[in-house]
Amino acid sequence: MAIWLGSIADDYTGASDLANTLTKNGLRTVQTVGIPDPSLALPDIDAVVVSLKIRSVPASEAVNAATKAERWLRHQGAGHVLYKICSTFDSTDAGNIGPVTEALSEAAGGGGVLVTPAFPETGRTVYLGHLFVGGQPLNESPLKDHPLNPMHDANLVRVLSRQSRGAVGLIDLAAITAGAAAAKAKLDALARTGATMAIADAIFERDLETLGEIALETPVSSGASGLGLGLARALVRSGRISGSATGEDVIRPVGGLSAIIAGSCSKATLRQLDIAERVMPVLRLDPERLLAAGPDQIAAAISWAGDRISAGPVVVAASAAPETVSRLQSQYGREASGHAIETATSIIAAELVERGVRRLVVAGGETSGAAVDRLAIPAFLIGPEIAPGVPVLRTVGNTQGDMLLALKSGNFGGEDFFAAALAMMR
Numbered sequence: 001m002a003i004w005l006g007s008i009a010d011d012y013t014g015a016s017d018l019a020n021t022l023t024k025n026g027l028r029t030v031q032t033v034g035i036p037d038p039s040l041a042l043p044d045i046d047a048v049v050v051s052l053k054i055r056s057v058p059a060s061e062a063v064n065a066a067t068k069a070e071r072w073l074r075h076q077g078a079g080h081v082l083y084k085i086c087s088t089f090d091s092t093d094a095g096n097i098g099p100v101t102e103a104l105s106e107a108a109g110g111g112g113v114l115v116t117p118a119f120p121e122t123g124r125t126v127y128l129g130h131l132f133v134g135g136q137p138l139n140e141s142p143l144k145d146h147p148l149n150p151m152h153d154a155n156l157v158r159v160l161s162r163q164s165r166g167a168v169g170l171i172d173l174a175a176i177t178a179g180a181a182a183a184k185a186k187l188d189a190l191a192r193t194g195a196t197m198a199i200a201d202a203i204f205e206r207d208l209e210t211l212g213e214i215a216l217e218t219p220v221s222s223g224a225s226g227l228g229l230g231l232a233r234a235l236v237r238s239g240r241i242s243g244s245a246t247g248e249d250v251i252r253p254v255g256g257l258s259a260i261i262a263g264s265c266s267k268a269t270l271r272q273l274d275i276a277e278r279v280m281p282v283l284r285l286d287p288e289r290l291l292a293a294g295p296d297q298i299a300a301a302i303s304w305a306g307d308r309i310s311a312g313p314v315v316v317a318a319s320a321a322p323e324t325v326s327r328l329q330s331q332y333g334r335e336a337s338g339h340a341i342e343t344a345t346s347i348i349a350a351e352l353v354e355r356g357v358r359r360l361v362v363a364g365g366e367t368s369g370a371a372v373d374r375l376a377i378p379a380f381l382i383g384p385e386i387a388p389g390v391p392v393l394r395t396v397g398n399t400q401g402d403m404l405l406a407l408k409s410g411n412f413g414g415e416d417f418f419a420a421a422l423a424m425m426r
């Protein structure tokens with residue numbers, strides 16, 4: 001297997017979002033869970049997205065895991081490695097977007113690195129270094145209430161500077177509109193003045209195509225699916241790849257039972273749960289009781305699902321509104337409560353698979369990571385898109401046999417996402 005493009009994704013939903021974009025833009029792509037075991041047989045591919053669960057771990061741990069993945073990807077032939085971050089730049093001041101990007105760049109010999117979370121298809125645009133989510137600046141969007149990475153500053157040059165050792169520059173829209181050569185000259189000039197990274201503006205896909213072309217001339221970039229789109233199109237334009245990927249055969253039916261597990265507390269997921277409740281049974285876990293009396297609550301949820309699941313899909317959700325999340329966090333701490341809930345939802349997911357679930361939807365990045373890890377799924381093939389950023393996935397090398405999954409980023413999908421996903425998973 002020799003690949004053109006490698007990516008390290010900081011969470012599993014982000015990985016499938018990027019793998020979806022690469023597939024849609026013509027690259028035959030596989031999403032692996034961590035660095036795959038050498039015995040895992042992978043088909044002929046153009047790109048690999050290595051999913052890591054490092055978005056919310058200490059920066060040194062993230063650097064360690066990401067540099068190992070980079071070495072593996074280079075060994076597979078990757079000329080360019082994209083660090084896939086969230087399109088809403090989810091991270092704290094102690095976060096790892098800066099440290100990981102700088103470490104990957106150093107490993108590849110240095111030089112300025114392009115960084116942009118822009119993903120216009122889902123409403124994420126960057127102008128003068130400020131990130132907008134739909135019509136709102138990041139710090140006024142629902143991301144200000146994220147349970148793990150509340151975002152209070154829309155100025156990404158500032159956010160990234162607070163995390164990084166080197167200086168952070170800006171490549172503004174004017175430079176990008178002037179074309180790839182002008183924007184690359186700006187990146188090189190910034191690097192000469194000591195900037196290790198530059199936030200790049202992007203509003204339209206054409207801006208991302210320009211950025212993809214520049215990024216491909218460098219060994220490393222950091223960004224969301226939008227930059228993936230730019231890189232994929234640049235690779236296809238360069239003639240190195242035929243651009244023939246399709247995802248249709250991936251959704252051959254697997255049968256079995258179906259279930260949905262939700263741990264995202266995003267506004268979009270809360271709405272999707274309300275809508276799902278009209279058409280399927282939904283169990284709302286009580287997170288306070290879950291933290292106080294874990295195993296009993298988990299057993300009760302499994303028994304509730306077991307009583308209903310042979311009649312049709314069921315939903316088990318920990319998700320709650322910001323006030324409830326804050327209350328729980330002030331009692332148990334942010335990380336401890338998030339981790340305990342992820343552990344509980346992953347145990348419930350694994351038990352349901354044990355009882356015959358073969359079609360599984362998981363809402364939430366950290367929640368998906370915990371569930372996929374517990375299920376020990378080694379890799380995924382990428383199927384058709386359910387909603388922007390969310391493809392149907394088919395397991396590769398899974399010991400329980402083939403399964404179809406959808407790993408939904410909390411913020412993604414229309415209000416009927418859960419029914420729409422299951423309708424594509426037979």
Ligand SMILES: Nc1ncnc2c1ncn2[C@@H]1O[C@H](COP(=O)(O)OP(=O)(O)O)[C@@H](O)[C@H]1O
Binds near residue numbers: 265324342366
């Ligand atoms: N009711 C709750 N109170 C506090 N934290 C919660 C609650 N429900 C879920 N969580 C935690 O919130 C975090 C949501 O993150 P994640 O799964 O990545 O979702 P998203 O994709 O929206 O970012 C997880 O750590 C999850 O365990």
Ligand SMILES: O=C(O)[C@@H](O)C(=O)COP(=O)(O)O
Binds near residue numbers: 014015085087119409
């Ligand atoms: O880039 C994005 O927005 C997504 O791919 C993503 O990473 C979202 O993260 P979660 O909301 O934590 O799933």
